[in-house]
Amino acid sequence: MADFMIRFAICNVFISGIIGMLLIIKRLLKHNLSNRMQYNLWFLLLGLLAVPFLPIRPLGVMKILSWISGLRNSPASSVEIATEGTKNTNLNGNTDWMNDFALSVNSKAPSTVGYLLFGIWIVGILAMLILVSKSVLRLRALEKSALPVQSTEVRKLYHRCLEEMGIHRNIPLYSTAFLKSPIFAGLLKPRIYLPIHLISDYNESDMRYMLLHELQHYKHKDALASFLMNLTSVIYWFNPFVWYALKEMRNDKEVACDTSVLNMLDEDTYEDYGNTLINFARKVSLTPFPFASSLGGNMKQMKRRIVNIASYEKPTFAKKLKSMVAFVLTAMLLIGLTPLLSTQAAENQEYQWDVTKEDISTLDISEQFGTYTGSFVLYNLEDDHWFINDMEQSVTRVAPNSTYKIYDSLFALDAGIISPENSQIAWDHTDYPFEAWNADQTLSSAMASSVNWYFQSLDNQLGKTALQSYVQSIEYGNENITGELSSYWMESTLKISPVEQVELLTALYQNSLPFTPEDVHAVKDSICLSHSSSGTFYGKTGTGRIDGQDINGWFIGFLETPGHTWFFATNIKADQSATGSNAVEITMSILSDLHIWE
Structure with a gap:
């Protein structure tokens, strides 16, 4: 209240x-x-x-415009997505990311x-x-x-x-x-x-x-x-x-x-x-x-x-x-x-996306989400075409959780705290609940096991002022990092929508963010999940856990396949069991049904 x-x-x-x-x-x-x-x-x-x-x-x-856009564009259920040579049955790169390690945060105490x-x-x-x-x-x-x-x-x-x-x-x-x-x-x-x-x-x-x-x-x-x-x-x-x-x-x-x-x-x-x-x-x-x-x-x-x-x-x-x-x-x-x-809308901010300038098709994939509330956003770079299942959810901003680490690492690389050649940070021997966290970490290992303490260390060295400047420079979601320095991205003040996730991934891929190509390449390497002749799969999970309950799951990334580059963001929400791992399963099922990655 x-x-x-x-x-x-x-x-x-x-x-x-x-x-x-x-x-x-x-x-x-x-x-x-x-x-x-x-x-x-x-x-x-x-x-x-x-x-x-x-x-x-x-x-x-926004909702009215999305309806108009839906009428203007044909639903993806009747759209053939042209893909050739994209079949791949394994993600044979990093494997720890599937564990989707996440720590629980306490629900915020009401304001006095x-x-x-x-x-x-x-x-x-x-x-x-x-x-x-x-x-x-x-x-x-x-x-x-x-x-x-x-x-x-x-x-x-x-x-x-x-x-x-x-x-x-x-x-x-x-x-x-x-x-x-x-x-x-x-x-x-x-x-x-x-x-x-x-x-x-x-x-x-x-x-x-x-x-x-x-x-x-x-x-x-x-x-x-x-x-x-x-x-x-x-x-x-x-x-x-x-x-x-x-x-x-x-x-x-x-x-x-x-x-x-x-x-x-x-x-x-x-x-x-x-x-x-x-x-x-x-x-x-x-x-x-x-x-x-x-x-x-x-x-x-x-x-x-x-x-x-x-x-x-x-x-x-x-x-x-x-x-x-x-x-x-x-x-x-x-x-x-x-x-x-709407006080409900005030709590769940929306990204004001100008859909009139975009080519959008509607995906009929509600059965994939089961009891979850959520959205799946897919973007084809070559065709400049979007596929979205739920416009309202796709522009609703929620906490990014560990998906934010992609950009947090870019900030640290740009500031010189770590470098592509030397990104190791020593473990301080604090006993963490996940064995993979209890060791020295590099950018690749920290990203693969979603090691919170590694990125918290980067943030402590960057400081709030520099972080705020970086977040604003890339226009990350609502740009609000007023929460605690150790957890502003974990079900706190920083929020982003699935559409914005895809837009930022596209900018990252095209090297249009204000960072050097070397730093961008280092981050892309750290989130590479699979590489083969069929294509390359990049991704990062995130799970929001409050009072021991997983209430917000993410899986974002992009795929390089012969002739096409696809960017995606899946977000699921529920009172429990909304994890990044479950978001991965939903994403892979959708990509398989669309014959993009099988």
Whole structure:
């Protein structure tokens, strides 16, 4: 819960920006959006405000683009991958890599700041609930003191208004001495309350306008809207931008209701309806009830409504169409921003890959993954063509674990800590759980047995500043190494997606990274798993182990075959048994089925 609170706080920064953007859009499109559509836009915002509490990540622009790309490109199940002379039944080079040695790390202790923020948030919610409860009790007291309207004239007029609006439900009409303006209240049991002075000073025209206004609130389910707005104000009590948005939504609700009434009236009666509001502006006060809709409002709101009435014209078909188009475009923009507000998405960052510039085919290989969540990414260098089974997972960033050692060794080689000719580091006789670790190591032996202490020693000599510079220079994943120096790549802050793994391997192969060809060649030699006349296979595994459970498995690499060079990245995730070794088995099965390496 503490981690959620930190992410929720970050989400509120984006929420504030989205509210500002929505206000600007409403201002720019005020002549294109009808009053009702302007009000409806706020419901999109209410939906966005629910996103941080969803247990899943919502669809965003990236997913939509991937679908479009999937439609544009043919699925790989019907694509013949041309390969000749690529059959090889063994990986006859290094063998220790299949042991996939990994140490367990402890799950991160929740942030004290997160707990503090969570505590403050809960206290604020409780305080808001107390205030809302007081208002609800006042409404209950009003219900008990109110009496059914006895005036025959008012009741006859009320039934005519119900018929005029096509409402068949019998909505009770009550009178009370404790109100200055009519209100509509009740989510499950809707009622309309009229001040006694309106009944005693009965004016048929004014009363009709008031009743039509309150019935419009019923017809458009504004009681539910009021409930959602109040729920939002309780949850987001700390965000002034949300409070301002809710105030504007309430104002737009009344303006939209006025517009709905005007649509029912003749043009020569608009002025009479406006005069009714003006008369009420002198004596109404804001309703103290959180789940009620009132004819009244503050003076600024009343002025805005009167101006709207004075300038109102019944919309033509063209104007309605323009309003609908403007609403749909705005809705699409807001929906595209939903991943920014997902606390689940905040935890699992996504690589913003521009798929529109890539040639991508979809692989139908879900059965290969069994119970694992994961992805397989394959890239053909010569054809400049991608094969991906799950676009969303392929751009999801997770900890690289031991696959990061490929680039960590490059950093150390570039800094002169080790060299291609002399990469040995002496064992300090610490007793490690794997026998292969309890010996002096070279780059090749350390890579083959995934010897953590060897690369931790390199990092200690490099230092955080140099490491940060190197990570940024090659644009490695999220470039975040703020975790502990000994474990920032092990289920910690550094994260990378399968697509980025393949892109970096391609850059490594083509010597386009800022390192010497000699250093790149030394690293490539250290991850060479098999070499024969059929081709050469390079790869590195990685396993993320938390509290003794293997939850994140990697296998990445590339193959040189006659006429083709293939780059791949397989990632699997689960609560347990998601190891690099299992990722290897999945990868080799897929490559065999595609007739790339058999």
